Amino acid sequence: MDGLSKGSPLSTTYLALWFRVSDEGLIEIRDKAALAFESGFASERGVTTWAGRMKKLKELGFISCREGSTGEFHYVLIVHPLVAVKKLLDEGIIPKGKTYNILSERVIEVGASWEG
Incomplete structure (x- = not known):
């Protein structure tokens, strides 16, 4: 997974999502900053960096996303x-x-x- 993202490792973001997932594979993200922190991005640009990783996970087909009140990644489905x-x-x-x-x-x- 990390090898597919050219210097922007995805695995910590993916694992942070997995740690929140239920049996249905659906996650509702209400606090992007918390998930960015859990993904290892604690700086001021943490949410921006996290969002970039989420876009790449979506592009590669590891997640499917729907927009909601917190933005593009409010609802996330983890693909097997x-x-x-x-x-x-x-x-x-x-x-x-x-x-x-x-x-x-x-x-x-x-x-x-x-x-x-």
């Missing part, structure tokens, strides 16, 4: 990560190679499915 990765593989954004092989081994090991 294997579904997002498979789409990126199919589009050629992620090349098959060592990283793909390691992920595939782990998918089999835990009994998961690429179909989510």
Whole structure:
């Protein structure tokens, strides 16, 4: 994931979202500053940096967002990560190679499915 964002790591933002998610995968973000802080962005530009990471997660297909009272990322749906990765593989954004092989081994090991 971080390798797809050219110097702007996404994993801390993604994990902060995962820590808030319920079984349905839907998060309502009422306090962007708190989520920015939880994502590791504590500076004055924290919310701006966080929003940039959210846009990249959306662009890559790891999240789906709907606008609400707090802006573009008020409602966030976490897409099953294997579904997002498979789409990126199919589009050629992620090349098959060592990283793909390691992920595939782990998918089999835990009994998961690429179909989510």
